[in-house]
Structures are given as C-alpha cells and as structure tokens.
Amino acid sequence: MTSHQSTQTMKPATAAKKLGVYLEATPAEFREGVVTRAELNALQADPPQWLRDLRRDGPHPRPVVAAKLGVSIAGLARGGVTEPLTTEQIEALKQEQPEWLQKERATQAEVRKEAARLKERDAECAAERP
DSSP: OOOOOOOOEEOHHHHHHHHTOOGGGSOHHHHHSOEEHHHHHHHHHSOOHHHHHHHHHOOBOHHHHHHHHTSOHHHHHHTTOOSOBOHHHHHHHHHHOOHHHHHHHHHHHHHHHHHHHHHHHHHHHHHHOO
C-alpha cells in the first residue's frame, strides 16, 4: 500500500496572516492564487524583496501594529486605530504618545503583571500538592 500525500493549500488571507503582512498590500499574484505549505515555508525561509519591504515598512495588519505599539488589538480599536499603519505612522504615534496610547500601554502592563502573578500562584499550588 502506498501513501499518497495531498498538497496542503491555504487561502492567500491565511498565508498573509501567517507571514504577518497586510493582504491588500501583497502583490496581485499572491492575492489571486492559493499558497501551498511548501510555498509558505519557502517564503518564510527566504523572503522575496516584496515581503521584506512589507515587513519593514508596512502597511502592517492590526496584530502587528498592536504588538509594535505594546497594546492589545482591542486597545487599538478603543484608540480609534482601525486601518493598517505603516512603520512610519507607528513611529510617529510612539513619539506623540497620545493619551489613549499611554492608557492602553498601562492597561497592557497590568494585564501582563496579573498573568505573571497567576502563573506564579499556580506554580506554588502545584508544588504544594503531594
């Protein structure tokens, strides 16, 4: 019996998400086709110039914008940021330090602090069990 392995493919939106780029900014040939697992791995291992440019300059999707600003995706929405931003726009926001960004960064820091506290508490409880 021989095993036949089918080629795993994904929609361009899924591939863009895995690559951390904004789909609408990718080349037309990328958006209009399907991406195989092998092609995705090749793009990750040896990114073409368009992918390197997108990762460096943007426009970036919301998860990337949120990470670069140190806030949550919901925090972006609360701050009124609903569109993809370029690296230049992100840097400008960091320089301006609007009130919403300061507030959301503080909220995110509290969330991380609480998560660390709970993790430590759970580890102590696990260590106390026989």
